[in-house]
Amino acid sequence: MFAFVVAAVFLLLFAAGVLRDRRRFGNAVYLGLAVTFLGIGLLAGIDDAPPGVAETVMIVGLLVLGLGPVVLAALLCANGVKMVRKEGRRPANLLALLAGLGMFALMGLAIAAAVTRSPALGVLVGTTLLVLAYVSFLFLCFVGYAYLYGRMRIRRDADYVVVLGSGLVGGHRVPPLLASRLDRGRQVYEMLAARGGDAPVLITSGGQGPDEALPESHAMADYLVERGFPAGAVLREDRSRTTEENMLRSKELMERDRPGSSCVIVTNNFHAFRAALTARRAGLDGQVVGSPTAAYFWPSATIREFVAVFLQYKVVNLGICLTLILLGVLAWAVR
Structure with missing residues (x-):
């Protein structure tokens, strides 16, 4: 009770x-x-509970605890290999593979501790599992709420639609990932315009990287206009380099033209919740919506997003992890 x-x-x-x-x-x-x-x-x-329920729950629990980690690690490794083949060997693309290999390494360490009955290995495994349990709890919280947040409806009108940029292909061409954001941004714009009143303004937000021939926001605006979007409804924000700068620079444009305005921010769905946290810190009055992303991209992208959020609260999170590690050291000292 x-x-x-x-x-x-x-x-x-x-x-x-x-x-x-x-x-x-x-x-x-x-x-x-x-x-x-x-x-x-x-x-x-x-x-x-009725007869048989307790036994069924116990069997399912044992299967999940016994086979779940092995299956999850194998799936992460398989996805990591696919991610590298499709997207290249950038560090961010290796996260799913590294997570899967790390799980297999921890399982091997646990087996070694059980076979050798080594107190040192036992404490190491136990401490690692404590830290992993804490991080896994936060990860599940993040994934669960990010899923819910991504399905929350836009509950009011907005003055602006802000589409966040990403890298360009060949330094000048909009890639599929960014195209999905722009298409989603156009849908949101048309939905808000259909509600009546003043039509919103669509802001394409993204500066020029060292390997790009033009600012991302310009390529994004060209993409929309070439597909029939009204050129007069597009505003280019071309100074930002990070998500936080996207928010701050876009906010400057909005406050300049319509003080106190609100917005809807568009990014990819795996990035929506972290972008919402960033918008809140930047003082931007806006909800974030996501555009579709290829399924194989999700595991590594979700891990990357979680790590970024975890480190946003690094004082608390690293402090708790350090406390758990100290408990493990204390257990070793008094064994």
């Missing part, structure tokens, strides 16, 4: 957080804690 009460408290905190501002990582943590305590409450009362 106590677990259900705690779950209800965290669920209320989650609902209040969403109503106050959808763009908070705390909402994800509250939701994760609510689900966790709900699960604990259900498991605590499993003895009162």
Whole structure:
């Protein structure tokens, strides 16, 4: 009963957080804690369930704990190989492969600790699992809430649609990933314009990289205009180099022309929640929506997005991880 009460408290905190501002990582943590305590409450009362339910839950749990990590690691490695073949060997494209290999390494270390009965290996494995459990909990919170955030409807009109840039192919051509953002941005623009009142302005946001022949925002605007989008409805923001700069520079343009305006920000769906957190920090009054992305791109991209969010709160997160490591060292010292 106590677990259900705690779950209800965290669920209320989650609902209040969403109503106050959808763009908070705390909402994800509250939701994760609510689900966790709900699960604990259900498991605590499993003895009162109909015959066979407890046995079934136990079997499923053992299968998940025993085979789940192996299957997940294998899938991550397979996806990582596909990612490298399609996108190249940039560090960001190796994340799924590295995560899968890391899981296999930890499983091998756990087996070695069990076979050798080494106290040192046992403490190392136990400490690593503690840190991994904490990081995995946050990762599941991130993925779960990012999924929900990406499906929240645009709940009001907006004065601007801001499409975030990405790299150009050959230094001048819009790649498929960026084209999907622009197509989605156009859909949002047309939806808002159809509501009546003043039509919004679409801002293409992206500066010029060292290997690009023109600013990303110019190539993005050309892409839209060539496909029939009204040229007078496009505003180019061509000074930004990062997502945070995209937000700040776009905000400057909006405040210059329409002080106090609101916007809808468009990026790829795997990037939407982190972009929303960045928009909140930049003081931008805007919801973020995502455009479709190829399925093979998701694992590495999601890991990259989570790492970036994890490090945004590095004082808290690294402090907790360090505390868990110190507990492992203490356990080794007093063994």
